[in-house]
Amino acid sequence: MSNFVQSLTVGEAHVTVINIAYADWNFPAGLDTAASPWWPPYAAQFEQPVWSHHNVVHIALADASILVDAGFDDLPDSPYQLPRFRRNVDLSAALREVGVAPEDITHVVITHPHDDHIGGLTVKQGTSYTPRFPQARVLLSRWDWEGNPDREDPTEVCAWTLNVVDRAGRLNLVDGSQEVAPGVTILPAPGETPGHQIVRVQSEGQTAYVLGDLFHHPVMVEQPWVNRGRDVEQVLASRQRLAEAALAEDALLVAYHIGTLGKLRPTATGFTWEPVRPIESLTLLNQEGEVMV
Numbered sequence: 001m002s003n004f005v006q007s008l009t010v011g012e013a014h015v016t017v018i019n020i021a022y023a024d025w026n027f028p029a030g031l032d033t034a035a036s037p038w039w040p041p042y043a044a045q046f047e048q049p050v051w052s053h054h055n056v057v058h059i060a061l062a063d064a065s066i067l068v069d070a071g072f073d074d075l076p077d078s079p080y081q082l083p084r085f086r087r088n089v090d091l092s093a094a095l096r097e098v099g100v101a102p103e104d105i106t107h108v109v110i111t112h113p114h115d116d117h118i119g120g121l122t123v124k125q126g127t128s129y130t131p132r133f134p135q136a137r138v139l140l141s142r143w144d145w146e147g148n149p150d151r152e153d154p155t156e157v158c159a160w161t162l163n164v165v166d167r168a169g170r171l172n173l174v175d176g177s178q179e180v181a182p183g184v185t186i187l188p189a190p191g192e193t194p195g196h197q198i199v200r201v202q203s204e205g206q207t208a209y210v211l212g213d214l215f216h217h218p219v220m221v222e223q224p225w226v227n228r229g230r231d232v233e234q235v236l237a238s239r240q241r242l243a244e245a246a247l248a249e250d251a252l253l254v255a256y257h258i259g260t261l262g263k264l265r266p267t268a269t270g271f272t273w274e275p276v277r278p279i280e281s282l283t284l285l286n287q288e289g290e291v292m293v
């Protein structure tokens with residue numbers, strides 16, 4: 001198994017985190033940090049480039065084979081690539097490492113339709129695109145689809161991904177909470193986009209959350225109003241709701257762009273992201289999150 005594919009168990013669920021790519025993210029520039037009173041204690045950790053992960057998650061539980069987000073599996077010269085984008089592993093190849101073929105996937109949950117989360121939904125065959133996961137229902141929030149201007153713009157990534165899935169009859173719109181399969185539930189967590197959603201995995205008393213872009217970096221756990229100009233009130237409410245639930249459940253957390261698995265811990269002023277394991281290492285964890293091998 002490659003270093004970028006990490007499997008763990010959550011009760012009876014097998015959860016695989018695939019870090020398909022890194023990109024250099026100019027974090028301070030996106031946060032208007034210059035005059036912010038919260039910024040000085042954090043400045044030193046951003047003097048070096050922040051490597052943004054692209055963590056695609058596969059969940060196998062009973063008959064369900066669920067992917068959360070589809071990565072950005074585009075050609076390296078795409079105009080949509082972030083600076084210094086480096087692909088670690090092709091998504092289909094990574095899934096094969098854990099015995100999953102594209103046609104085995106039953107559901108793809110899209111946390112939100114930004115390019116880096118939807119680019120891998122299709123594959124190019126000749127001059128056209130076809131769904132990469134031909135049997136999968138693709139689950140996207142209704143609030144991120146209806147009225148989304150990207151649907152009408154042929155230059156947007158949506159044109160060759162979500163629109164293709166929609167024309168194939170595989171797109172299913174989600175209204176609020178929805179059970180994907182027994183033990184796997186979509187929960188609304190708006191803010192990053194109007195319909196941003198996360199996934200909860202619960203099995204045999206264990207809980208994990210796949211958070212999409214609820215937090216882009218651990219600093220946002222400690223400073224939860226920080227979020228690149230999105231809807232701050234929605235972001236705060238969504239983060240608070242997740243934090244309370246995750247603490248109560250001692251849940252394991254996977255965020256799309258964060259380089260560690262984490263758990264939340266309370267602090268005097270709020271919460272902090274406690275790293276459990278770095279994602280890029282080849283590690284097998286038991287149900288307590290401890291290293292098995």
Ligand SMILES: [Zn+2]
Binds near residue numbers: 256
């Ligand atoms: Zn993202």
